[in-house]
Amino acid sequence: QLQLVESGGGLVQPGGSLTLSCRFSGFRWDQSAIGWFRQAPGKEREAISCVSSDSKFTQYSFSLKERFAISRDNAERTCYLQMTGHEEEDTTIYNCARTDICDISRLRDRVTKWAQGTKVTVTS
Numbered sequence: 001q002l003q004l005v006e007s008g009g010g011l012v013q014p015g016g017s018l019t020l021s022c023r024f025s026g027f028r029w030d031q032s033a034i035g036w037f038r039q040a041p042g043k044e045r046e047a048i049s050c051v052s053s054d055s056k057f058t059q060y061s062f063s064l065k066e067r068f069a070i071s072r073d074n075a076e077r078t079c080y081l082q083m084t085g086h087e088e089e090d091t092t093i094y095n096c097a098r099t100d101i102c103d104i105s106r107l108r109d110r111v112t113k114w115a116q117g118t119k120v121t122v123t124s
Contacts (some may be wrong), residue, residue: 004097005115037094
């Protein structure tokens with residue numbers, strides 16, 4: 001059964017760092033791209049970043065590329081999103097997803113499976 005399980009969300013102080021994890025099972029992990037998204041209340045879902053199946057290709061949202069970094073460990077079937085320099089605007093739900101390609105401009109349309117989401121709250 002295809003499963004995606006996120007972890008790592010929680011509270012973080014402004015300027016702090018947090019790393020989210022996304023563990024996959026039930027499909028050919030090494031043949032799937034992975035994307036990270038977030039959606040604040042009342043706003044459209046935003047594509048943050050994606051990584052190709054072999055980690056050779058990554059893309060980022062222009063506004064977040066200086067603070068966020070994506071990586072994956074295929075042996076561990078896990079994808080990571082390292083976030084630094086948190087701002088209050090980063091408070092929202094973050095989702096990882098299996099995608100069929102890594103293309104930040106079309107990422108939302110290329111999702112084949114969503115994880116459940118994890119909440120990140122930036123607060124002092």
